[in-house]
Amino acid sequence: MHICHIILNNIGGAARTADSLISSQVKAGYKVSTVVLTYLDSLWTVDFKAAEQVTIMRVAGSQFHIGGTIHQISIAKQLSKVITSHKPDLIICHTAFVTKLYYISKFFLGSLSIPYISYIHTDYIAESLVKVKKDSIKAAIQNLSISLDSWVNLSAIKQASGLVFVCKTLYERFLNIGLNHPRIAISYNPAIPDLNNQPLNSTAKSWLNNSQLITFVCAARFHHQKDHKTLIKAFAKASETYSNIRLILLGDGDLEAEIQALVNSLGIADIVLFAGSVPNPRAYFSLSRAVILASHYEGFGMVIVEAVASGVTFIASDCPVGPRELSEVLKCGTLVPPKDVNALAAAIIDHAKIPQEKIDRSEKIERFFSESSCAKNLELLIQQIIC
Structure with missing residues (x-):
């Protein structure tokens, strides 16, 4: 049996999960190929080495914008040709967005009708609720486009042969909008160990190894979803109580310059480090006081599991999906309301005290977040589909 994984890019939790599943399926005897829509140049990347064939489409990032409907149709047409050349028996689409592109690709003449599994890694519902608030004809048209895009997304998910949700609360979110699919699996993303022994950033190392300092770490791309603004404002407020606290930001993204400007304007540039993308985040986590995740929304919150697997606790926003469920499963962590500067500052101060x-949650990590359990859950769903 030939399984083809379609993946948005080679960075982040979805890519790492896909890479783990590909390796497990190859070991299980499947023929596995991979289609990567765009390949990003970063230190923290995945190369999908286990796959028999890897096709990189190199789609420009700007073509993924919600407003780029024509571009998305063009991408779907390209994808149709690629899938036709691969000739898989089953397709696994990682994220709702990729599912939509494959769904559209099926309407092109000559494309193959292949069963597919939609692997839901993100809170698509929270993402789709974002609307332009300006009262104008342009805004109305854009909101209509977003609503249409959301309808196509949902249609693509409904037509899938099976669905995988990365946590229970994400599945419940879909149930609440009437998506009651007959074949589903709930499978936490695996906590994949760091295999890179790259040295720590020199400043980060000096902070993390200084017993007089209290250092927190945030690992998140600089994107609106991750709400670095609330984190920076809260950290500035907490530093008024504890002048010896430090914050290391791991990651990169379009909003990095904006967040740097905010740090400078609040006068905390000497206690906040922009360390960039790193291949070994757990090395930073293990030496920190706690890992912080201030997101508006999450699909899972893999950084929380990786923090706990590294032996430390976390502070996270209690967004609709992810952190609360993980906190309950792992029996640790501090939750604060999203976008609440005072609550997050108070949590940072409490941890500094x-x-x-x-903490040791190795048994729970192995039980719920191992690569083998993730692969097993997907395999059970595949067997339901092909039998």
Whole structure:
């Protein structure tokens, strides 16, 4: 049996999960190919080495914007040709967006009608609720485009042969909008160990190894979803109580310059480090007081699991999907309301008051977040589809 994974790019939790699943399926005897829509140049990347064939379409990032409907149709047409050349028996689309592109690709003349699984990694519902608030004809047209895009997304998901949700609350979100699919799997993303022994950033290393300093870490791309603005404002406020706290930001993204400007304007540039993308985030996590995730929304919150697997606790926004469920499963962590500067500042201060708490959740990590359990859950769903 030939399985083809379609992946948006080679960075982040979805890519790492796909790479783990590809390796497991190859070991299980499947023929596995991979289509990557765009390949990004970063330190923290995945190369999908286990796949028998990897096709990189190199789609420009600007073509993924919600307003780029024509571009998305063009991408779908290209994807149709690629899938036709691969000739798989089953397709796994990683994220709702990729599912939509494959769904559109099926309408082109000559394309193959192949069963597909939609692997839902993100809170598509929260993403689709974003609307332009300006009262204008242009805004109305854009909101209509967003609504149409959302309808196509949902149609693509409904037509899938099976669905995988990365946590229970994400599945429940879909149930609440009437999506009751007959073949589903709930499968937490695997906590994949760091295999890179790259040295820590020199400033980060000096902070993390200084017993007089209390250092927190945030690993998140600089994107509106991750709400670095609330984090920076809260950290500035907390530093008024504890002048010896430090913050290391791991990641990159379009909003990095904007966040740097905010840090400078608040006068905390000497206590906040922009360390960039790193291949070994757990090395930073393990030496920190806690890992912070201030997102408006999440599909899962893999950084939380990786923090706990590294032996430290976390502070996270109690957004609709992810952090609360993970906190309940792992029996640790502090949750604060999203976009609440005062609550997040208070949580940082509370963690600064006490010595670093080393926690051991190895049994739960192995039980719920191992690569083998993730692969097993997908395999059970595949067997339901092909039998």
